[in-house]
Amino acid sequence: MSRWRSLPEPTWARVSYPQIDFQDIYYYAAPKMNGAPKSLDEVDPAILDAYKKLGIPLREQEILAGVEPQNRVAVDAVFDSVSVVTTFRAELAKAGVIFCSISDALQEHPELVRKYIGSVVPVTDNYYATLNSAVFTDGSFVYIPKGVRCPMELSTYFRINEKNTGQFERTLIIAEEGSYVSYLEGCTAPQRDENQLHAAVVELVTMDDAEIKYSTVQNWYPGDANGRGGIYNFVTKRGDCRGKNSKISWTQVETGSAITWKYPSVILRGEGSRGEFYSIAVSNGMQQVDSGTKMIHLGKNTTSRIISKGISAGRSQNTYRGLVSAHRKATNARNFTNCDSLLIGNQCGAHTVPYIESKTSTATFEHEATTSKISEDQLFYCMQRGLTAEESTALIVNGFVKDVLQQLPMEFAVEAQKLISISLEGSVG
Amino acid sequence: MNVKVTTIRTAAEAALIERFPALKAGLPGPAAPREQAFATFMASGLPNRRVEAWKYTDLRAAMREAAPLAPKPDAAQTTVALKGNSPLAGQGAVTLSFVNGYHVGTEGTVPSGVTIVPLAEALGSGHPLLARMGTLALAQGDTALALNTAFMTDGAVIHVAAGAEVDGPIALTFVTAGPSAIATAARVLMVVEAGAKVLLVESHEGQGKLAHQTNTAVEIIAGDGADVQHVRLGLNSEGAVALSTLTADLGAATSLTSVNVALTGAMVRHQVYARFSGGDARAQINGATLLQGQQHADSTLVVEHAAEPGGESRELFRTIIDDEASGVFQGKIIVQPHAQKTDGRMASNAVLLSQGAAMYNKPELEIFADDVACAHGATCGALDDELLFYLMSRGISKAEAEALMIESFVGAAIDDIAHEAIRDVLHGLVQEWLKVRAARINAGAGV
Amino acid sequence: MLEINNLHVKIAGEDKVILRSLTLKVAKGEVAAIMGPNGSGKSTLSYVIAGKPDYEVMDGEVLLDGVNILEMAPDERAAAGLFLAFQYPMEIPGVATMTFLKAAMNAQRKQRGQAELTTPEFIKRVNAAADLLGIPKDMLRRPLNVGFSGGEKKRMEILQMTLLEPKMSVMDETDSGLDIDALKIVAEGVNARRDPEHAFLVITHYQRLLDYIKPDTVHVMSRGRIVKTGGPELALELEANGYRDYQSAA
Incomplete structure (x- = not known):
């Protein structure tokens, strides 16, 4: 904490916000419940209701309601920084998978947590990560043992309820040799006039031949049309491909938050490892998004792929910022980056700031970026076939982001598609 | 704070x-x-x-x-x-x-x-x-x-x-x-x-x-x-x-x-x-850079489209980097809110000839108008092996084949000069650079 | 069916007037052809009927079944039964043709107060129409018009016309860029829909298409207005003599 106090707030991103009074945010807010909840039945029905309105997948609600669907998803729900429930724990334990809150993990598997926590994102990494390290209260912990393919999708729901809350959860996922896990993260917050701060840290570690697929659908409250209220989403996410031929894939659909400032990154340390980043960032109203990725090629024959689709509407500003670097020893490193921006309306901005650093001649980096607006001719064509202006826009936008949507698990993709349409409501004049 | x-x-x-x-x-x-x-x-x-x-x-x-x-x-x-x-x-x-x-x-x-x-x-x-x-x-x-x-x-x-x-x-x-x-x-x-x-x-x-x-x-x-x-x-x-x-x-x-x-x-x-x-201006801004030894060269460019129609800008930067040299390209296209119809295209391509060479690319777009078509591309890598092999299979030496490829690669940025004699002088300087390089390689091979 | 009275149109935001006192009627069950030289305003007319926003109607009216459609948005006109086969169909990357077809069909059904099609019913209809037009199934899975040849795009327009079941179809130079086999398939698609309830306005530069789609009426358009109206023989006369006479007359 004392280290954090001594750091200046970073100012380099293309975002602007009033200086946050960090004394004004409750660092830890337990959800208002009577006693420790043992099951979701004890969760405030108003919260579940709000869930519904905010577009939590229907299947998720069924799980919460105790209905067992066909494709099961284990859920860890984190409300206001406290993990309230983790489902399917017993069944996962049979496969050797540990999926629980960090606080439980500290009790039950302290050696694992100590070995890995802070090893990818050190305490001193950056301003908000330092703050998180100082005050983090809970989060999810996942451990996939050697050779295990996690039998179901794991999922965490984050939700900020209390006003003036800062949410500072921490997620740690470890995939041992030859293992695989797909992890989904959903974020929601109800409407508030005040700004809330979300400063999470996510750390991923993959050993030889292991793979982690991490998907996020972020729908924090973006503030009203005049930019009042909304979440400040300053998140540090980083994966470390430590083992040979390991793989980390980030997929994100960012539609919410007043300000989003995040760069899910991959350190490609293991020989032949692969990093992927697929992103859809939608901004409308007064939202500001500054997001992208870092692909740090350290090992031989490492590959990475970046597909970023930014959509700006209203008076929003949407920036892609990314780094691809190859160090001297990263021979035969390969990167392909495609970064497209779509503008809807003439009061928004779309920006692209890639850094491409190659220190070896055998690396091949390709980067392409385009910015364009929704074509009037395409809109007219769709409308001639009977679609309304909004339906036409949604259809074209969905086509624009298709390459990324395909990376999401099916149910999430459908949900994300709806979210994008909802986020763009009112953007077509 | x-x-x-x-x-x-x-x-x-x-x-x-x-x-x-x-x-x-x-x-x-x-x-x-x-x-x-x-x-x-x-x-x-x-x-x-x-x-x-x-x-x-x-x-x-x-x-x-x-x-x-x-x-x-x-x-x-x-x-x-x-x-x-x-x-x-x-x-x-x-x-x-x-x-x-x-x-x-x-x-x-x-x-x-x-x-x-x-x-x-x-x-x-x-x-x-x-x-x-x-x-x-x-x-x-x-x-x-x-x-x-x-x-x-x-x-x-x-x-x-x-x-x-x-x-x-x-x-x-x-x-x-x-x-x-x-x-x-x-x-x-x-x-x-x-x-x-x-x-x-x-x-x-x-x-x-x-x-x-x-x-x-x-x-x-x-x-x-x-x-x-x-x-x-x-x-x-x-x-x-x-x-x-x-x-x-x-x-x-x-x-x-x-x-x-x-x-x-x-x-x-x-x-x-x-x-x-x-409104409606056109600019073609190019750079051709050839580096060797410990040289460091930086091309930094800011193009601002500030009128309507926003006009057309084309940027083409070609960089060849040998030995321990390093190259930089930083290019930014800014389109101001009223500069509708801007058509901006920026490309930075670098070829790294040696393991110790480095290239830093930072192409940026900063766009505040919606009716625009802007793009940038940045590539860096080694010379195309397959093309090199093709040329060598026709009996051309490796150094000569590389020289041919480099010359056409860099030449593209020079070719926009309309004045023929000056263009020829610059092409000649590139050829001279390549000759010196080939001589160095040959001398090195002889040792 | 379609009635255009004294239509004056210019390009929005510019002074250039393209259509001048244009008057035209297409009756129920009629196939009317508009022929004219390049730049006579044929494509503009089709866009104005469909409601493209780039144009400004200065005067006149366009009635579909007696209702002035000029105040309607393009999608409302489509729901009212108007279809435009584009001269240059748009490519929509990332949107599968099937997805697009379903969205369009259901949007129109919704506006007309009809229930949405079930997926099996939708697929049945698309397959039937695709077979009729010789459209391979893999084309339906590809993004709409992306990478399609000129002929494939035109066939896709006719497929959409078949599925959307408009009462009034405007075909803007559907024959351009088509080889003879594709032309025949397109013509069959139109002819299959010819009956007393449907009307067509076929815009073309050449007489060739009219060998396969026999018009009831032929209009000659020049400099933004209809300068002559006659029977099918007028098309043959134009083929023989060219547009010269009309260009100077107008």
């Missing part, structure tokens, strides 16, 4: 600060613009890696000491300096020669419609066109340009009359020479009135291995419908830290073509600030 950092001046910064008051008194023209520019420098100091625009080119580290500003050379020094034959000699209809940043002579005839006044003279007499010097807001705050303004010794003020179709190139040759490392600061202002057409060629030449510190700036102001071509050749001394800035303020329906060819110098940085002030 923000912590005040006490500024610690480097030796070079301290030297510049100490020398400025005395130098300012001896340099021509009013002191106020120099003082203002120096204040800009004082505020930032010599840029280092923490300054975003200089992230990959640490000027503070490269300039450990500030070389003394060169005095005006005497006749003997001038004769010695001009003895070397400039590759572009004889290309200009009129050629102005500069030694160590001072005008030393003019050859040929000034074409009709053109007036040229040496800058020192213009500053001394309060030339009316000087009111337009340093007016491009986009470039204000730039440290290299500010240092040039603070220390400019001489240069030229060129005026091209409205509608004049200038016959033959206007050539400027800048030679840096002397027994020890010196600093130079030359400045050129060219005002091209509406509908005029002109080609400006600058050649920067340095001899030997000395670490000269050159800083030149060329400002072009193009009136509506003007057609301006600009060619710049950088053949600095081997140890040179060479900074150059081109600013272009483009009126409606103007056309600008600018090609920079950079070959030598230890640390060179060429900056372009181009603003589309009038």
Whole structure:
């Protein structure tokens, strides 16, 4: 904490916000419940209701309601920084998978947590990560043992309820040799006039031949049309491909938050490892998004792929910022980056700031970026076939982001598609 | 929350600060613009890696000491300096020669419609066109340009009359020479009135291995419908830290073509600030850079589309990097909210010839208008193995095959020069560079 | 069915007037052809009927079944039964043709107060129409018109016309860029829909298409207005003599 106090707030991103009074945010807010909840039945029905309105997948609600669907998803729900429930724990334990809150993990598997926590994102990494390290209260912990393919999708729901809350959860996922896990993260917050701060840290570690697929659908409250209220989403996410031929894939659909400032990154340390980043960032109203990725090629024959689709509407500003670097020893490193921006309306901005650093001649980096607006001719064509202006826009936008949507698990993709349409409501004049 | 950092001046910064008051008194023209520019420098100091625009080119580290500003050379020094034959000699209809940043002579005839006044003279007499010097807001705050303004010794003020179709190139040759490392600061202002057409060629030449510190700036102001071509050749001394800035303020329906060819110098940085002030202008801005040894070259470019229709900009930067050399491309296209219909396309392609070579690309788009089509592409990698194999299978040696591929790769950036003879000279210089490289490889293979 | 009275149109934001006092009627069950030289305003007319926003109607009216459609948005006109086969069909990257077809069909059904099609019913209809027009199934899975040849795009327009079941179809130079086999398939698609309830306005530069789609009426358009109206023989006359006479007359 004392280290954090001594750091200046970073100012380099293309975002602007009033200086946050960090004394004004409750660092830890337990959800208002009577006693420790043992099951979701004890969760405030108003919260579940709000869930519904905010577009939590229907299947998720069924799980919460105790209905067992066909494709099961284990859920860890984190409300206001406290993990309230983790489902399917017993069944996962049979496969050797540990999926629980960090606080439980500290009790039950302290050696694992100590070995890995802070090893990818050190305490001193950056301003908000330092703050998180100082005050983090809970989060999810996942451990996939050697050779295990996690039998179901794991999922965490984050939700900020209390006003003036800062949410500072921490997620740690470890995939041992030859293992695989797909992890989904959903974020929601109800409407508030005040700004809330979300400063999470996510750390991923993959050993030889292991793979982690991490998907996020972020729908924090973006503030009203005049930019009042909304979440400040300053998140540090980083994966470390430590083992040979390991793989980390980030997929994100960012539609919410007043300000989003995040760069899910991959350190490609293991020989032949692969990093992927697929992103859809939608901004409308007064939202500001500054997001992208870092692909740090350290090992031989490492590959990475970046597909970023930014959509700006209203008076929003949407920036892609990314780094691809190859160090001297990263021979035969390969990167392909495609970064497209779509503008809807003439009061928004779309920006692209890639850094491409190659220190070896055998690396091949390709980067392409385009910015364009929704074509009037395409809109007219769709409308001639009977679609309304909004339906036409949604259809074209969905086509624009298709390459990324395909990376999401099916149910999430459908949900994300709806979210994008909802986020763009009112953007077509 | 923000912590005040006490500024610690480097030796070079301290030297510049100490020398400025005395130098300012001896340099021509009013002191106020120099003082203002120096204040800009004082505020930032010599840029280092923490300054975003200089992230990959640490000027503070490269300039450990500030070389003394060169005095005006005497006749003997001038004769010695001009003895070397400039590759572009004889290309200009009129050629102005500069030694160590001072005008030393003019050859040929000034074409009709053109007036040229040496800058020192213009500053001394309060030339009316000087009111337009340093007016491009986009470039204000730039440290290299500010240092040039603070220390400019001489240069030229060129005026091209409205509608004049200038016959033959206007050539400027800048030679840096002397027994020890010196600093130079030359400045050129060219005002091209509406509908005029002109080609400006600058050649920067340095001899030997000395670490000269050159800083030149060329400002072009193009009136509506003007057609301006600009060619710049950088053949600095081997140890040179060479900074150059081109600013272009483009009126409606103007056309600008600018090609920079950079070959030598230890640390060179060429900056372009181009603003589309009038609607429907067109600019083609290119760079061809060939690097070897420990060289470092930086091409930094900001293109601002600020009028409607936003016009068309094309940027093509080709970089070849051998040995332990490093290349930088930073390019930013800005489209202002009202600059609808802007069509901007920027490409930076680099070929790394050796394992120790490095390339840093930072192509940026900053777009505030919706009806635009903008794109950038950046690639870096080795020469295409398959193509190389194909050529070699036809009996061409590896070095020769590489040379062919490099020549066509870099040549694409040079080909936009309309003037055939000058284009040929530049192609020839690339071929010469490749010959030297091939000889080095062959010599190495023989050992 | 379609009635255009005294239509004056210019390009929005510019002074250039393209259509001048244009008057035209297409009756129920009629196939009318408009022929004219390049630049006579044929494509503009089709866009104005469909409601493209680039044009400004200065005067006149366009009635579909007696209702002035000029105030309607393009999608409302489509729901009212108007279809435009584009001369240059748009490519929509990332949107599968099937997805697009379903969205369009259901949007129109919704506006007409009809229930959405079930997926099996939708697929049945598309397959039937695709077979009729010789459209391979893999084309339906690809993004709409992306990478399609000129002929494939035109066939896709006819497929959409078949599925959307408009009462009034405007075909803008559907024959351009088509080889003879594709032309026949397109013509069959139109002819299959010819009946007393449907009307067509076929815009073309050449007589060739009219060998396969026999018009009831032929209009000659020049400099933004209809300058002559006649039977099918007028098309043959134009083929023989060219447009010269009409260009100077107008």
